[in-house]
Amino acid sequence: MSGQEPRTFRSMFISDVHLGSKAAKAEFLIDFLRYHDADIIYLVGDIVDGWRLRRSWHWPQSHNDVVQKLLRKARKGANITYIAGNHDEFARQFQGVHFGGIVVADRAIHETADGKRLLVIHGDQFDTVVHNARWLAYLGDHAYDAAMLVNRVVTRLRQLLGLPYWSFSSWAKVNVKKAVNFIGSFQTMLAEEARRSHVDGVICGHIHHAVIENFGDVQYINTGDWVESCTAVVEHFDGRMEILTWAQVLPEAPDEPFIPLLIEDRVGQAA
Template structure:
């Protein structure tokens, strides 16, 4: 089966927190995802480029450039691509309203689904008190997250050698620390409230690297997750319903299925040296 034949087509794709420029960005995984998924409209919901890390040290391998080219190619083929900057690529907020290679930069947007619902699309850092009011603490938190990711990489190398699947230490820690859990809940509730104030039926965001489809007081909350750990995206089907795609799980399932396939054993007779002589 060709890639084109296997491609899933959606009305809209929502992707955020790729963090191109960061060593932990799983660009190859995203390229694989984009090969098999297409849409009429693509929202890049912030932190696509990691300006914070690029300021500290330049890191831009070919795979990161390939992600950019892949997205631009989709725009050239007719997809509407809207870039809503986040806090790590906040420098792009100065270019609101501009177009770059078919990609339009917007501070936020209101997306109308196929079934007529209105969704506020924003990165979400505007509702992160630490990012907005204590930039130094935010940078320290960013450094701590880098450290957790580094530990995660080493930990999973050992797990692979022992035959165990990928497991995210940093995601596990995030969901086990009480303050982090409380923050996630407060963040989700605050964004849902903002969508309600804007007269919308829901909100679509990123920022906290925690993919979620939920509801708060009849307001839909959609978080696209990230492409550092979980490798997730949200898709709007042609009927207006949403689907959370966990691509890392799809890739792992694909690898398991491939390894489970029976090996083809050659039926050619084995000729020993003495017989050949």
């Protein structure tokens, strides 16, 4: 028995899964979706990694299971919006189209239970490298692959030592000065976009750095990712926002509890 009870929220925000990449923690996300549900679900970009898939095909069963899990939630009544990102920019040509109950959009406005209006956008539009120097973005993508390779080696070693999951790449991101400066600049630009859009805040992804912060009168929320930190943002039914981390796979509880037959019972039956 896992001891984990399923939880339901008003809304859920997931981004940067990068299905099609070897770095995707699909098993963790499947487990997270097993124990967490919401009436409204936003997939905030880079759910599928088209850049990786163009280079080499990688689509194991676990990646297909993530897709099927989301489609199943849509069939059960969840309102799901797929916000396109830069790695799945091919989806932007399908804005307004429904696929299996999931609608595709470039951005959306989410209204919380307590009346706040939040801009939901992937955020790559405000990454100057991605937007203005695509070749440099691809070069950076290869460097990121190398960092994720180191991350997988570290993860495997920690598993062998019985230690919990820890992301080397996430640690490096928040400790390297240039990365810290980039994150700060990105957050500021997204907060400004929220002000221009006359909303109370913004929910985005893209930089793989989960956080909930206030920039003056604007709330900035980043959902994180499912290749490094394994995080999602949820909205409680009172409108409160929270970051959840799920860097684990819990054992599934059996459908029926196993009750061993006692020796005394067997003796009694034999008599």
